[in-house]
Amino acid sequence: MASIKDIAKMAGVSTATVSHVINKTRYVSPELVEKVEQAIMNADFPPKFVVRRQKKIRENIYKSQKGILLYICQYEDDKYVSSVWSKLKSLVEDKGYTIIRLNCNTELEMDIVNKLLSGNEEIIGVFVSVRTDKLYIQKIVRSLNIPCVAIGNEVDDSAFDRVSTDIYKTAYDCTLHFIRSGHEKIAILMGDLLKSYNKDFLQGYEKALQDGGIKIKKQYVLHKDSSEKSISGMLSELLGRDDAPSTLLIADSDYIYRVYRYMMKRNVRCPKDLSIMCFGNEDSASYLNPSLSMAENDFELIAEKSAELMLNRIKELSENDKFEVVFKKSSPIFIPAKMIIRDSITGAARGPFGEKSADMYTLSLTEKEMDICRMKRYTAVIVYHYIGASFMKLHEKGVRDVFDRLGITIIAVMGCQMDFSMQRKQIQSLLMLEPDIMIAFPVNHTMTQDVFKEVIRTKTKLVFMGHVPDGFEGTGYVSCINVNERSNGRNIGRGLGDYLLLNHKKNIGIIRYGHQFYATNQRDLAVEQIIREEYPELNICATEVFSKKDEYEKTKELLRWHPEIDGIYVSWEGPAIRVVEALHDINREDIAVATSDLDFMVALDMAKGGCIKVLSAQQPFEEGQAAALCGANALLGKAVPSFIAVEPVFVTSENLIKSWSTIYRSKAPKEIVEALQKNEQFMSE
Known part of the structure; x- marks a missing residue:
């Protein structure tokens, strides 16, 4: 039986290198790994240290009194693998099972796994989460006569049960989010189109464009494979076009740092020049500059559904014919991704006739x-x-x-x-x-x-x-000036959503303006979009429409039918104050109010810790400057953009004083400052 020295000599490496290859205790180059594995395979008998390793695994298995489950993975340090494993382990162990994680990076390791599966009746189920197209893994799994659940999109085979993120719907939802945010030029960056994962992603993207009435442009589809240009080269070609996209959807988080590095070197401003969303899981997403919007795998739900499917199969085995249970296949379970919108996306302001805004x-x-x-x-x-x-x-x-x-x-x-x-x-x-x-x-x-x-x-x-x-x-006048209402609505919707979740509340009422005002209507729609897309935990109970200063009565009517409401959105600050008055009169000051525009009354209510918790404020001074400049440019015979949008300011009690100074270009009134100082809740934070 070959020793570790024999294997080292055959491979032309040190014994330490052989040990690191077998035990995964240190990085070894792929070339040396291949030499060591080939030497082991060429040995007349399995080396002693390999046998000892198998024995150790068996000893762990025999400790179980209820049954053994295996979790076969490819890269144990991979975010997907490690996240699913940590949640899956606690779920099955709570049910009394032992679960063991095994790597399958190489044929040698898979050979060990194969022998382990064939020699232990205690193993009653297998989870598989691998990212490879090598057929030997599927061959081993197909030969199983025990339940097998594939976890992830990389293992796509009708021969066994599968739980995975819904890639098609993820791409569809992300693309649709861009469209609803006012974007029409949407590019996509992904990997090899031959892989089913990327095919599903592309189909979801194309379907969303089709449903949004946007023509699909092949030049907006960037895919990375061995014959393609670098990501930097592809982006340069894409963004150098006259019809350059305003958004980029990235199908793999492995690409994100290269994209950010490219933007930094080429002075591409995100999200002003290019809004970005990425699918995957990146721990540093919230720390990037700007913070990165993500569609993330829901690891907890994936693990939960995988464990549930496996345990149901095991239960069926105890009650029915083993052959029928093992080969009775269910439809794949697809888990929706969790969309988290951060600073890398901005709503594309659009004018009354759909025109893109100018600065x-x-x-x-x-x-x-x-x-x-x-x-x-x-x-x-x-x-x-x-x-x-x-x-x-x-x-x-x-x-x-x-x-x-x-x-x-x-x-x-x-x-x-x-x-x-x-x-x-x-x-x-x-x-x-x-x-x-x-x-x-x-x-x-x-x-x-x-x-x-x-x-x-x-x-x-x-x-x-x-x-x-x-x-x-769109003709006859110089220009139209407004706040970026999409950003305005996003600020309000996100502020209200975060506040309710932080305070363990979930029910929302909407009180919006009833007349056709392009700007106000766009803001109202943006608020609702953000709440529905980004806060699935929240529930919009009902909507009331006001028109003739009847906000006070509408508030009472809304709460008469829906007393469970925890938060209310109101279109702008004037009606919001009347809503607050109604809440005070019916003793419902526990309800949070979110609105737009900052004036003395809403600022004072916020400073006192009243109902108004968040708002997004226009910058009227800057809008006035823009209007004046448009008129002057027109008198001079210069071309003027048909629509100018000014970005809003997000306001809470924490930044109220600073926001007042920014918007009004003066110090906050004494009453507001004193109210904040007396607000025990604010002072304690």
């Missing part, structure tokens, strides 16, 4: 252009849908900040308190002043379109805020 910084003027504006002595008017709120004051301040530097005079500022007939009369009177620029917040999509058409028939350059009335179809 306000593309509107900058040269000193020469600014001098021309000063010489021309242009005039401007501002038409608000209502006046007196903090938003309008800040917006006007932003407009004046630009116009003062350009020598443009604001000759009138008007507000109609959401009365469309009043707005019509105001605009008609303002046209008599022959302003060069009009910045307007339309009250209604339909009721004011005629008077705005009067504006575009004059010399006045018309800049819309928030939305565009019907009948314009």
Whole structure:
């Protein structure tokens, strides 16, 4: 019988190397591993140390009093393998079984596994989780006369039971998330297309595009195999195109560091230039910059279903014919992936006609252009849908900040308190002043379109805020300015979802605006999308629609039928305050409220630890600056993007003071600061 020295001599290596190969105690190059394994196979009899290893495994098996289960894996340090193993082990051991993990990286190890399976009646079931296409593994598994459960997508064979992540649905859901977030140019990066895993992923991606009404572009499909370019080369070719994608879906977490390294070297900004989501499990995802959005394998559920399937088979063996049980196969069990959205994805802001947003910084003027504006002595008017709120004051301040530097005079500022007939009369009177620029917040999509058409028939350059009335179809006006409502809704939905989960609550009510306002409607839809897609544990109980300052009554009605509600989303801050008043009057201040826009009343309620817990705030000063710059660019005859979106600010009690300073460009009011200082809950955190 060969000794370890004999094997070392035959392989031309040291005895220490042979020991490391057999016991996996240190890394050994593949070339030396192959030499050692070949020497062992060429020996007349199995070496003593191999026999001793088999004996040790058998001794572990014989310790079981109820039965032995094997967990055959390929790479024991692999995240998938180790995560499933840790959860599976506790599940089956709680039922009184012993489970042993065995590696199967090489033919030698598989030979050991094969002999072990053929020589021990105590082994009553086998789990297999391998990432290989070598046929000897399937050959061994197919020869089993005991139950076998394959775990993972790499083992795809109808000859045995299987539990795996639903790859097709994962790709479909991730792609659909991008589409619902406003993206249309979606690229995908994956491995060899010959593997079933990648085929399923590609099919799910293509189906989502098809259902979203988006044409599939072959150039957006990047697949990595031995004949392909490097990932860096593929990305350079992809992002260098005129129609470069705005998103990238990565099918394998092994690629993520190469993608991030490429973006860092090439100054590709994520998510501004490219939003990214990856399938897999990466422990450092939340620590990357930006933090990486993931669709993760649900290891706990995979292990739970695998154990359940195995134990059911074992139970059937004790009650029925062994042959029938072993070869009675069930349909594969597919587990949905868990989608975790982080900072690597942003909602693609879209204008009223689906146009992609541009950055306000593309509107900058040269000193020469600014001098021309000063010489021309242009005039401007501002038409608000209502006046007196903090938003309008800040917006006007932003407009004046630009116009003062350009020598443009604001000759009138008007507000109609959401009365469309009043707005019509105001605009008609303002046209008599022959302003060069009009910045307007339309009250209604339909009721004011005629008077705005009067504006575009004059010399006045018309800049819309928030939305565009019907009948314009993207022409006749300079641009539309708004907050990125998709980001706005994502902030609110995520903030409310996190708050409820943190406080072990789950039921949500929605109180949204009932009229057709493109911007508000987009925000409302984004909130609901985030809650439904990213927080499956939460439940949207009901939705109420308000229209004529009836939020107070709608809140009472909602809770009359659904008293279980823990959190409420309200479209913006004014109605939110009336919702809070209703909650106070019916003694339901335990309910969390999430909304948009920051003013004194909502900030004070938040500072006091009241109902309002999270909100996403527009930056009206910046939006005012953008509107003013659009008007000035138009007067100078420069091309202006048809839609400009400004990113919102996410606000909680923790960053309230800083957010106030950012948005209002001044210190927070004394009342808010003092309320925070008296808030015991805030001070204790």
